[in-house]
Structures are given as structure tokens and as C-alpha cells.
Amino acid sequence: MKKSTALPAALLAAAVSAGAAQAQTIDPGLWEMQTSMQIPGLQEQLKNMPPEVRKMMEQQMGIGVAAGKGGRTAVRVCLAPEDVREGPIREGHKEGDCTYTQVSRSAKTWKGRMVCTNPPSQGDFTVTLHSPQHYTSRAVMQVQGKDGGRTEMDVEARRVSADCGSLAAGAQGRKR
DSSP states (O other), rough: OHHHHHHHHHHHOOOOOOOHTTGGGSSOOOEEEEEEOOOHHHHHHHHHHHHHHHHHHHHHTTTTEOOOOOGGGEEEEEEEEHHHHHOOOOOTTTTTTTEEEEEEEEEEEEEEEEEETEEEEEEEEEEEEEEEEEEEEEEEEEEEEEOEEEEEEEEEEEEEOOOOGHHHHHHHHHOO
């Protein structure tokens, strides 16, 4: 996978996991994450992605991806009760090619680092819980090597419904 597609996929996975990070403090159900990523050409790549490739990516990740408000990408994911109980953002947890390190929580804020191997990158993240139905997160990653650069992602996540509808089956098959 090229740098331009591998890192966005890793960051999307992190955004999805950030929802479950709140363990006992968020509600299960259908969540929508309005994601804004500062990666040159990302919106164009998503727009030009062949429908079958996009569908495969969405099925593998158990998510739905669509155009969001203000040039953002809207990601929908079903968080089952077991997803919110597990709390996958913890020291040493792996999500795809990324590992969470230096994870800490104080009141309603989680902070830490992500170290990724494909592409080689690392950076900091913060997740702020506003209510059991709303959180925001921010990640800043530095890609290493000749194609390196800074990537930023902001997420505004809201619970849409207790019923996951057609995404329920995709979420059940997701491995953490």
C-alpha cells in the first residue's frame, strides 16, 4: 500500500477505535465520525476510489464512508456493547500496523502516542469525552523517510442511533 493510502487507513482505524476507547463511558450503537484530515490529495483519492475497492475497505473495517459536511469525511461504525467494554486504546494495543504507547487518562481526556510501521510514522493523539454520545479527537502524525510529512486528523463523533442497521454485521466480524 502506498503512503498516501496506508496512513489514512491507519488514521481511520484509530478514529474508529477512539470511539471504543471510552470503555464504560460511551453508549454502544451507530456512531458517525466527521473526520477532517490534512493529507494532500486525500479527499480526491476517496472520491476517485473504485466503488468495489471502497466497498471492500468499508467491509473489512466494519464502517461506512461518505462525504461529510464542509469537506470532511463521514465514517459510520457500529460499536457493540463488547466494543465499548473492551476499551482498546490502552498501552501496547495494536490497531492494524499501529501500536498505542504512553497512554494516559485524566478525567474525560485520553492522551498518548501511536507508532506505526506502514508507513513508518509516529505521533500524538488526544480524545476528549463530552458526553456518552459525543467525543472529539485529534491526532498529529509524522511520516518518516523520503516521502515523510506531517499529517493531522480531527474527529467530531456523535452517536446517531442505538440501532446499527446494516453496519451491525460488519462490526460483529471486526477483530480487535
